[in-house]
Amino acid sequence: MNTSPSRPLKALILSMEYTPNVSGGVGTYVYELARGLAGAGCQITVLAYTPGQATVLREPNLTVHLIPPSRALLAQAAKLSLVRGVCAFNDELILHGRRCIAEERPDVIHFHQWHTHLSARQLGREFDIPVVGTSxxxxxxxxxxxxxxxxxxxxxxxxxxxxxxxPVITVAQAMRRLIHQTYGLALEKIHVTYCALDVTPFTQTPHSPxxxxxxxxxxxxPxxxxxxxxxxxxxxxGISxxxxxxxxxxxKRPNVRFLLAGGTDSRQSTQMIHELCQRYAPLLGRIKLLGKVPRPQLALLHRIADIALVPxxxxxxxxxxxxxxxSSRPLICTNTGGLGEVIEDGQxxxxxxxxxxxxxxQREVDVERLADAQLALLNDPERARRIALAGNRRLFERFSLKHMVIGNLDVYRQIAGMAVANPQSQLEAAV
Structure with a gap:
């Protein structure tokens, strides 16, 4: 399909999550990507699941349809497994997708995870529109x-x-290799575009010291x-x-305080944290479980933290x-998956x-090394400061929202066979 490069690219995005409020990473990615693409001048329509009321959100170049399951689907939900319920919801996404495509035909259909691959591929076949999925x-x-x-x-x-x-987009080179090794998908069909986010809540604050x-x-x-x-x-x-x-x-440092901000998402997780609290009961005065915290409040917590952990x-x-x-906080993380690509160890x-x-x-975190890394930074604040600043620079050099938007646009251009005008100037203004 050949299209004039002067026309904005149009994409239809299908996802079970939209915004970080639903679950986490997928919702965050779709939210940031959709708004970033819209800011770059693309015309974006999102169809996403919601457990609440049907809602249409509109921003410049972006329309988001939040779609609840139909009454018929809810009536049979108790008889369906989680996976079969998600597959059944895809039938409803197809109906909504047909209406959206009838109003404005997209150049690309982009689905996220297996959860929406059935509806995306069906719509792609019906309307002869190229399809790509993100893993x-x-x-x-x-x-x-x-x-x-x-x-x-x-x-x-x-x-x-x-x-x-x-074709598949995934979020790290480690994921690309793992998909290839597990399912044999050809490497040339797997594109890597790192995650990114609008960093404004973490870099700018109206609050005083x-x-x-x-x-x-x-x-x-203090x-x-x-x-x-x-x-x-x-x-x-790596909670344990x-x-x-x-x-x-x-x-060695009894005045350190540990904050864990996040919620459990299963009985297994709830049981795990209950057992950990029993096993480490003498420490609970210095380890605080804050529950799930909205992203604006997360930004505030980072401002009072000395070290961030992702183990x-x-x-x-x-x-x-x-x-x-x-947030310019020194990061200690495991060297697994995409985490090994986020930072350069020691720098x-x-x-x-x-x-x-x-x-x-089964695998486990090296607990002694995790403790040693924390003590190394707590005992050397100047080193911690240098690492934090270097990490902040690396974020802007490698993992900015601009990079994520351009990476996805490059794949759209390849699969749609169309020239996409360079969005650089619009991205500089919008991202």
Whole structure:
């Protein structure tokens, strides 16, 4: 399909999540990408699931349809597995997609995760529109690494996603290799575009130093260093390693305070945190669980933190790491998945290794190294400051929103066979 380069590119995006408020990474990515593309002059329509009321959100160049399940689907939901329920919702996305395409035909249909690949591909076939999907997570084999058995129905959908019928965008080179190794998808069909976000909430604040001092006083004394974790409370995220390393850190630096901002998302996660709180009960005065915190409040927490932790057992590409870099906080993270690509060990952050635990495919965080890295930065504030500044520079050089938008546009251009006008000037103004 050949199109005049002077016409704005039009894309239809299908996702089960939109905005960080729904779940996390996928919703954040779709929200940031859609608004970034719109800011670059593209015409973007998003169809996304919502558990609430049907809503249409409009911004310049961007229309978002938040779609709840129909009454008919809700009536049979109890009889359906999670995966079958998601597949059934795809039938409803197809109906909405047909109406959107009838009003304005997109140049590209872009789906996210396996959750919306059925509807995107069906619409692509019906209207002869090229389709691309973004992979944000892989169940096989990664879930076994933290002792979770992947859902067989989910694996069936993943195999369909990576069957080679549509090109794939993924969020890290590590994910590209893993998809290729697991499903045999040709490397030339897998494009890498790193995650990015609007860093404004983390780099600019209307609050005074006195406000931050009052906020810190709610969780620590003025002289107490704060170590911050933000993200889901889940075995994948290395939560048990945070507690075990905290015990070692507090034995040498008893005035350190640990803040964990995030909510559980399953019975397994709730049970895990309950057991950890029992096992490390003597530490609970110095480890605070804050629950799920909205992103604006996360930005405030970063401002009072001395160190940020992302000790995941595997991470495709975490927004929590980018938020720490945007806040100019020194980052300690595991060297797994996309995390190993975010920072340069010893320069823009510190890496902690992951080891096999000796039980099948399970892996675990090197707790001693995690504790040692924290103590190294707590005992050398000047080094911590240099690492934080280097991490902030790396964010803007490699992981800016402009890079994510251009990366996706490059793939759109390739699959649509159209020339896309250079969005650089618009991106500089919009991002």
């Amino acid at each position: 944000h997570h892989l169940s096989d084999p990664t879930e076994r690494w933290w002792a979770q058995e992947p859902d067989p129905e989910m694996l069936e959908q993943e195999r369909s996603f990576y069957d080679g019928s549509t 006195e406000t931050f001092a009052r906020l810190k006083a709610t969780v620590a004394r 002289e107490d260093p704060i170590v911050l974790y933000t993200g889901r409370i889940h075995p994948q995220k 390693a945070i507690f075990a390393a905290a015990e070692r850190v507090l034995a 995941s057992i595997f991470e495709p590409f975490p927004y929590t790491a980018l938020e720490a870099l945007a 823009s952050g510190l890496h902690v290794p992951i080891h096999r635990s000796g039980q099948g495919e």
